[in-house]
Amino acid sequence: MSAKGAETKQRMIEATRASIERRGYFGTGLNQILADSDTPRGSLYFHFPGGKDELVAAAVTRSTGSIEAAIQAADITDPAAAFTGLITLLGDRLEESGWVCGCPIATVALEVAGENDTVQRACAEVYDRWTQALRVVLRATGRADADDLAVALLALVEGGLVLAQAQRSRAPLDSVSRVARTML
Amino acid sequence: MSAKGAETKQRMIEATRASIERRGYFGTGLNQILADSDTPRGSLYFHFPGGKDELVAAAVTRSTGSIEAAIQAADITDPAAAFTGLITLLGDRLEESGWVCGCPIATVALEVAGENDTVQRACAEVYDRWTQALRVVLRATGRADADDLAVALLALVEGGLVLAQAQRSRAPLDSVSRVARTML
Numbered sequence: 001m002s003a004k005g006a007e008t009k010q011r012m013i014e015a016t017r018a019s020i021e022r023r024g025y026f027g028t029g030l031n032q033i034l035a036d037s038d039t040p041r042g043s044l045y046f047h048f049p050g051g052k053d054e055l056v057a058a059a060v061t062r063s064t065g066s067i068e069a070a071i072q073a074a075d076i077t078d079p080a081a082a083f084t085g086l087i088t089l090l091g092d093r094l095e096e097s098g099w100v101c102g103c104p105i106a107t108v109a110l111e112v113a114g115e116n117d118t119v120q121r122a123c124a125e126v127y128d129r130w131t132q133a134l135r136v137v138l139r140a141t142g143r144a145d146a147d148d149l150a151v152a153l154l155a156l157v158e159g160g161l162v163l164a165q166a167q168r169s170r171a172p173l174d175s176v177s178r179v180a181r182t183m184l
Numbered sequence: 185m186s187a188k189g190a191e192t193k194q195r196m197i198e199a200t201r202a203s204i205e206r207r208g209y210f211g212t213g214l215n216q217i218l219a220d221s222d223t224p225r226g227s228l229y230f231h232f233p234g235g236k237d238e239l240v241a242a243a244v245t246r247s248t249g250s251i252e253a254a255i256q257a258a259d260i261t262d263p264a265a266a267f268t269g270l271i272t273l274l275g276d277r278l279e280e281s282g283w284v285c286g287c288p289i290a291t292v293a294l295e296v297a298g299e300n301d302t303v304q305r306a307c308a309e310v311y312d313r314w315t316q317a318l319r320v321v322l323r324a325t326g327r328a329d330a331d332d333l334a335v336a337l338l339a340l341v342e343g344g345l346v347l348a349q350a351q352r353s354r355a356p357l358d359s360v361s362r363v364a365r366t367m368l
Contacts, residue, residue, distance in 0.1 A: 024295045026210030100298030107294040109350040111208045114284030123350040145366075151347065151359035158346045159339030166293040166307040175335035183367065
């Protein structure tokens with residue numbers, strides 16, 4: 001692929017990443033993605049022969065980064081403070097976006113994970129990576145229940161974001177944060 | 185409204201409830217709802233002058249029932265067992281549906297709560313009712329942190345369902361259940 005082609009492909013993935021975070025799978029239209037990324041229609045099937053599903057899966061995979069980086073940057077000597085920091089970061093992001101940018105992949109996961117294998121695999125891999133990043137931090141603290149706790153902390157993050165978005169309020173994240181501190 | 189009209193209205197709400205649970209707001213089409221509920225197009229704006237948003241909000245409100253009933257039926261002398269029972273119930277439902285029926289309103293909440301006031305209010309009220317039902321159970325146990333814990337348990341349920349649906353596996357719900365037992 002030419003450098004220009006690679007750049008076009010990345011622009012399409014980025015436009016899709018931004019759209020699925022805000023509007024999910026069904027709310028993301030290919031015409032809008034082509035317009036947002038300033039791309040001719042022919043580029044879509046050239047770069048993504050699998051069409052919308054392949055593009056959305058690539059956008060889901062692209063969404064891994066920021067949360068994984070935040071977890072990996074955690075201070076393992078103080079997991080409670082690290083978790084509170086992650087919740088604060090996500091709460092800031094959600095509030096600043098006008099209560100639309102919660103978990104970047106949860107909307108897509110809930111919409112189509114049951115029925116769309118391509119997108120489901122991408123979502124499962126991202127959640128696995130986040131769980132694994134939490135597990136590494138928790139195992140380093142020597143906790144015997146690190147594996148279960150990693151899943152539960154990710155569930156608290158995901159569920160806290162659902163409730164905060166539904167209520168347009170950070171209060172649910174604050175409650176989650178206080179309870180998590182007692183667990184860590 | 186005639187008895188027949190009332191029955192038609194209920195049938196439309198029920199068809200919409202079933203659709204938003206599986207496919208969310210954007211995946212729910214009015215033509216499909218009219219077909220599923222065997223209703224003429226004229227009935228839509230007669231019963232729901234606010235159109236799709238009013239219909240979806242009514243369907244969200246209708247979705248309160250089963251989870252609220254399960255929480256209210258909880259044995260308050262053993263909240264850990266009661267929470268495990270709720271998770272098992274929801275896990276059974278999710279698995280039996282082929283990994284599409286998780287939280288009945290979370291998909292809609294994530295898709296539009298930031299931008300659609302009518303649907304957002306309905307979602308926020310349902311989550312408030314579930315939180316309140318958990319709070320009543322936890323306060324009865326005399327816990328000082330009952331209010332925060334009610335929110336955190338609901339977040340664990342919501343987040344556990346997101347992860348289980350994304351991974352098409354009950355394992356995340358099992359982890360959540362084990363961690364919740366140590367908290368209760």
